[in-house]
Amino acid sequence: MSDGKSREATLRGLPSVDQLMRHPDIQGLRGGLSSEVLTRIIRDALAEVRSAVLAGAYRDIPAGELRGSLTGWVVTGVLARSEGFSDIGPHAVINATGVVLHTNLGRAPLSDAARQAVATSGAGYSDLEYRLDSGARGSRHDHLAKLFRDVLGTPASTPETLDAIAVNNCAGALLLTLAELARGREVIVSRGHLVEIGGGFRVPDVMRQSGATLVEVGTTNRTRLSDYANAITPATAAILKVHPGNFRIVGFTEDVATADLASLARKHGVPMIEDIGSGCLLEITDFGVPQALREPRPQESLAAGASIVMFSGDKLLGGPQAGIIAGEPALIARIRHHPLARALRLDKLGVAALAATLGHYRRGDALRTVPVWQMIGATSAVLATRATAIASKLGMAGSKVRVISGVSAIGGGSLPGVTLPTSLVAVTPLEISAEELSTRLRNHHPNPMAPDVHALRYHPNPMAPDVHALRSRTSSSVPVDPEASRLQDAVTIPVVARIEHDTVLLDPRTVMPGEDDALVRMIRRASLSR
Numbered sequence: 106m107s108d109g110k111s112r113e114a115t116l117r118g119l120p121s122v123d124q125l126m127r128h129p130d131i132q133g134l135r136g137g138l139s140s141e142v143l144t145r146i147i148r149d150a151l152a153e154v155r156s157a158v159l160a161g162a163y164r165d166i167p168a169g170e171l172r173g174s175l176t177g178w179v180v181t182g183v184l185a186r187s188e189g190f191s192d193i194g195p196h197a198v199i200n201a202t203g204v205v206l207h208t209n210l211g212r213a214p215l216s217d218a219a220r221q222a223v224a225t226s227g228a229g230y231s232d233l234e235y236r237l238d239s240g241a242r243g244s245r246h247d248h249l250a251k252l253f254r255d256v257l258g259t260p261a262s263t264p265e266t267l268d269a270i271a272v273n274n275c276a277g278a279l280l281l282t283l284a285e286l287a288r289g290r291e292v293i294v295s296r297g298h299l300v301e302i303g304g305g306f307r308v309p310d311v312m313r314q315s316g317a318t319l320v321e322v323g324t325t326n327r328t329r330l331s332d333y334a335n336a337i338t339p340a341t342a343a344i345l346k347v348h349p350g351n352f353r354i355v356g357f358t359e360d361v362a363t364a365d366l367a368s369l370a371r372k373h374g375v376p377m378i379e380d381i382g383s384g385c386l387l388e389i390t391d392f393g394v395p396q397a398l399r400e401p402r403p404q405e406s407l408a409a410g411a412s413i414v415m416f417s418g419d420k421l422l423g424g425p426q427a428g429i430i431a432g433e434p435a436l437i438a439r440i441r442h443h444p445l446a447r448a449l450r451l452d453k454l455g456v457a458a459l460a461a462t463l464g465h466y467r468r469g470d471a472l473r474t475v476p477v478w479q480m481i482g483a484t485s486a487v488l489a490t491r492a493t494a495i496a497s498k499l500g501m502a503g504s505k506v507r508v509i510s511g512v513s514a515i516g517g518g519s520l521p522g523v524t525l526p527t528s529l530v531a532v533t534p535l536e537i538s539a540e541e542l543s544t545r546l547r548n549h550h551p552n553p554m555a556p557d558v559h560a561l562r563y564h565p566n567p568m569a570p571d572v573h574a575l576r577s578r579t580s581s582s583v584p585v586d587p588e589a590s591r592l593q594d595a596v597t598i599p600v601v602a603r604i605e606h607d608t609v610l611l612d613p614r615t616v617m618p619g620e621d622d623a624l625v626r627m628i629r630r631a632s633l634s635r
Contacts, residue, residue, distance in 0.1 A: 203612030206517025367410030
């Protein structure tokens with residue numbers, strides 16, 4: 106038989122899509138994939154085997170085994186392709202890096218109240234843009250404005266003295282503010298404030314998209330008040346100050362205080378806008394950070410006379426991703442009515458989470474309830490106790506485990522160069538490299554047959570086991586529900602750690618309460634993997 110006829114005969118042995126849909130191994134996929142998706146996967150697998158046949162493969166298969174062999178290869182291809190379809194991210198991970206605001210891991214974890222607010226808002230309808238008192242249309246901004254006044258203003262703050270809105274992130278806040286207040290006009294900014302904010306995006310690029318014209322003054326390391334004053338012209342729309350939150354210039358430096366810039370701006374009748382980035386509402390020096398390295402606080406900038414202050418929601422504020430714009434009500438009203446405000450607005454889940462987070466600051470319990478501040482405020486004694494407990498539970502053959510002193514970082518474009526003392530669990534594997542152990546820790550993906558960790562985290566049913574509730578409990582205060590523990594044991598959670606000197610380092614500061622046992626389990630599992 107010629108090669109061409111042999112290939113044709115082989116192709117006739119391929120099963121049809123309908124036959125494959127009824128195959129027992131593929132039948133098991135129907136509960137997790139729609140018929141349309143499964144059909145597409147089958148056709149892709151068939152096409153791959155068909156191409157291999159046309160390329161000369163499978164020519165030596167005995168005729169009596171041909172159909173079964175081809176079917177087996179197609180089914181294998183279908184099963185291989187379907188694996189990725191059951192893996193829906195983002196995945197929950199254990200952050201053992203010691204970086205509190207890890208941008209790649211989602212920055213700030215939400216508080217219990219914020220998570221519950223998201224679950225409640227997402228589970229049904231809400232009064233997002235509806236006034237229950239009058240039955241009229243409302244504004245999503247109203248849910249946040251009073252909270253912002255209470256948190257950022259003085260006891261005498263009113264809607265006539267302070268207003269605020271929130272959009273999707275701080276870069277969006279800057280874009281929106283400049284688009285409304287400075288399009289077609291000039292904005293003065295120090296060369297030392299022309300920062301890159303991550304992902305390759307730079308302040309000059311954002312300003313350009315807003316339609317404003319950038320006017321650079323001073324030098325990278327020294328800018329004086331006179332530099333700003335000399336640059337003001339009739340075309341000036343605003344003075345912009347940007348806090349360099351992800352780097353620090355030291356040595357022969359000079360910058361202009363917010364109060365002085367605000368005074369200059371008022372003198373010339375233009376707004377002074379300050380982008381302070383991190384949204385630190387608490388006094389960071391209370392946690393051992395030197396005064397020279399402290400973060401500016403938005404309430405201080407407003408008190409100093411800034412017309413507009415912008416900051417992030419998911420950094421030191423400890424809430425969801427958001428860009429907050431606070432300041433003079435007349436300016437906020439203009440910004441609120443710009444077309445971009447709708448394009449950049451927060452959705453109902455973001456509004457709910459941000460409102461709940463601000464509620465912690467209004468009540469004065471943020472230090473106890475906001476995870477970012479719980480991590481920053483963790484004492485050396487507590488961290489040492491947790492690290493020692495984790496190390497003692499490991500005790501593995503094939504690895505050297507010890508507790509060593511180290512440092513944690515704030516991260517997330519906040520407090521560059523600031524570190525916090527911590528205790529690290531150092532795991533030095535003896536049979537594999539530290540890189541291999543770290544890779545195994547990351548690549549233990551969730552088992553699709555195990556309970557969904559995200560569903561457990563946010564399940565609104567108070568009787569359902571809540572893995573996230575386990576995180577917020579300590580072993581010394583609240584007994585862990587055995588059923589919840591059993592479910593958590595069934596959940597595989599990737600661990601992200603750091604490596605130094607061929608040793609995997611695990612920092613308990615950023616391991617959420619309730620995750621210590623899961624961390625131990627994952628390290629053991631990764632160490633035994635082959």
